[in-house]
Amino acid sequence: MDATPMSEALTPRDYKSDIKPVWCPGCGDYSVLGSITTALAELQLPPEDVAVVSGIGCSSRIPAYANTYGFHGVHGRSLALGTGLKVARPELTVIVASGDGDGFSIGGNHFLHACRRNIDLTYIVMDNRVYGMTKGQPSPTTEPDWAESALAPGGTGLRPFHPLVIALASGASFVARAFSGDLLGTAALIAEAIQHEGFSFVEILSPCVTFRPDEREWRKQVHPSPVEPTDDPARAARRIMTDDGFNTGILFSGERSAYAPARPEGPVVEPAYFEAEFAV
Amino acid sequence: MNEPKKITVEQMLARAFAIEREAQARYADLADQMLVHNNQELAELFGKLAEIEGKHATKIKQRAAGAELPYISPLAYRWPGSEAPENVDISVAHYLMTPHHALKMALAGEQRAVDYFEDMAKVAADGAAKALAEEFVEEEREHVALVKAWLAKYPEPPAGWDEDDDPPMLQE
């Protein structure tokens, strides 16, 4: 840590763009941006070799605020965008950023298959258990009795979706939970996730101070996971299913090989090579 | 916190510099947030705090007298709290917040800095490093006093300061 001279090091600030975020002050996503830029500085990755890809929602505004390459796509498809980019350009560091609505509702299918493919990218979901951009409707992770939305008076009555367990069941090889209020702790998890080879999923509890002011209380509820990460998905799933939902840290880290597209056996051929197949 | 047992003058300067530079960045972020949310008074206040921290950082760099300070990685070097001592907590920010709230945040940060350098003085490698830590303690105490005086001009606003007469806006 002390080895790099200050004049040569990239600092978190170097990974921030000059575009000012539109998030509400107090929003956890500000800290997540800080965590991402801190993790990138920690790894000293050249900003031009990093791409942050997102969908739609408050959290998905994040690419423009980073001084990396970015893609702000359509609702729910960020993992597909990121997958295409990573397969086409495997040398890049690809971070996909999403929210609970974008990632688990409209984009749910891509979540399953990205985990299953175990492609080497980092998936950060800022979970605030509410749709913020559309003024506060329940999301797949909202508690069944949260009754503040006109869309679901009296609450949804539905069990919340359990993204970490679903990630495990679908084959993700790195699963972590973080809390935005712990900027450096979250940054450390993101740095680990980036370095992990394979699909790494970091669910960040990120309070929505506007539509879920109750989430300011999360600060008092979160605590580091009392046990070391496991490489046994069944054990990890059991722990996650039975914990209080506020355990933070790496909850599972396995060694399944990451998705690797087939490579040519010999030298790369020119298009003319394929003509022989059709010639009579 | 992975603090070496004995820290040198150079390391002490590097830590002090990191504290001020990070605090400057944090205040600048908050100034931007307030600017975007049309809270001009707070944008100016946070801007001013950022400027002050920036001056502190510059002063420390000058103290180093051209010596190349080591880079304090925010992750490899874990601060005693959750972040560098003078980093105020952005999660308590509010778009309608008043100078009272901002200065209270700042006061807490300065107090943490005092505590931090008091701890550093105990692990200084030599007399020079110890003297430097003590000097920083003194300086941070002065900052605490300054912020306190500043805060006195802004009593706590009555309840309801965070009331907004408009509904939230639909975006995407």
Add this chain to the structure above:
Amino acid sequence: MTTSATERTSVVLAINGSGGAGAITAGSMLLKAAARAGLYGLLTRAVGPQIRGGEAVAILRLATAPVECAADRCDLQIAIDWMNADRFAAELNLGPESLVIGDAAAEEVPEAIAESGARIEALPIAELAKSVKGGRPNMVALGIAAAAIGLPAEALEAEIVETLSSKGEAAIEASKAALAAGMEAASGIDFAAKLTPPDKKEKRWIISGNEAAGLGAIRGGVRFVAAYPITPATEILEWMSPALVKAGGSLVQAEDELASINMIIGASYGGVPALTATSGPGLALMLESVGLAIASEVPVVIVDVMRGGPSTGIPTKSEQSDLNMALNGCHGDAPHIVVAPTSVADCLFTTQWAVHLAEAMQVPTIVLSDQFLGQAKAVIDRPADVAFIANRKVETAPAEGYRRYAITADGVSPMTVPGIAGGQYTADGLEHNPRGTPSTAAGDHASQLDKRADKLTKFDYGQHWAEIDGDGPLAVITWGSSTAPAREAIEIARAQGIDVKLVALRLLAPSRPDAFAEALKGVERALVVEQTHSGQFLRHLRAEYDLPGEITHLCRPGPLNFRAQDVLAAIKEAK
């Protein structure tokens, strides 16, 4: 067959069978043997709804010159059996001049076939196959077909050796013997058709439109494909998957079409030319993200191999009814490119051109192929090499303050790709300013809309926007797979002294009103030919172009493709 055979320029043969009889295999072998002998041809097939064991027919049109569409009538049908064969009656179009050879031991000829008035003969196909150890009826049928058009046994034997090489010597010998038995049995039947291959033997290919599209894509520079399997586009993916690996690219089988389109947008954003292939239902799912590629100016190519619609429609049959969706399916004002191949061989050129257009203008390009073009296998002359390749304007050394969506004279802004230092930007589906920052300002919206429209209209498409041929007061205006029957009908009409001009649009969007007006100079009447129910193409023409006063409309939905006689009749009506 008999020596009374007359010289023909085109003969249509069909071999049908069921339950794994191998009719399609026999048809493919015959096509290849005919091509080796110097003939041209086109192989289409029709199948029942079963995955395995269903009824199938291979329809071969063999000819002394290139052929690109179904012939008017089937000359010879060889039925290995009659199971559900009436299902194919409409496709085959038998008539009194046709000959149908069935198995002597088989049940009665289906009514739909008997009613055609075709001459029906019987040969002991099954029995002949049984007479050879390991002999199979499809090889007997192949022998009959070869004898019918005068192909020598050696040509077929070479094909047997190649096709059955993995099955061992015994299988090869058995097939050869069954082939010989079929040829021998056919000698007693009178069939008046003989094809003499042309002397000149240019280098020939056998290729399907789907394979041609895949090869065109790779020639154009595509090195990333993501797609979801769908009939009738899957063969593009199956061909491209191993080919891309060899060419240093890759193919990802996506979880759905929403993923496919976004994966290719991601890859192309990374600087790698990318393509997906699908059919109508898949394109419908993709359209939201086509809008994203338009707004964020990321080039991608989408090949839609059209099938009957709406909904699941008729997945195994052709129709031109995705035109409306391809042209107008996006929300917002969303200029993009739509092109369509005019023949099986043209699937190669048009797809390659599509890659070039997409990359040059940083815009999604939809290629409207269809089931007929995609799945037909044609014997063609080796397609010419064309220079169109992906040539994206990339800013490799961005200056301070680089603006990704800068307004430029031609509307195309140099783009950076990840890895280029100082070129970082965020591509966005939100409206943005020249730098890429989201903006709701009226001025930014107007200037970015202008830019995205201008870059398409200012581009020089050269002569490739349409195939224009001949002259006359009547023009046949058509597109896609309706082009070949129109072309053939026009040739017949000319031979009969009727001058007709062909205008087949390859570029469907953006419209070229000036070029179109120039092409129609002197034309007094037009016959518009399209394979839809609602007249999508004519509506499009009326909206975008000035048409001559008198319009005749030959408009029919799938699944049957037009035949030259259909168009000829319409030409005579319009004359």
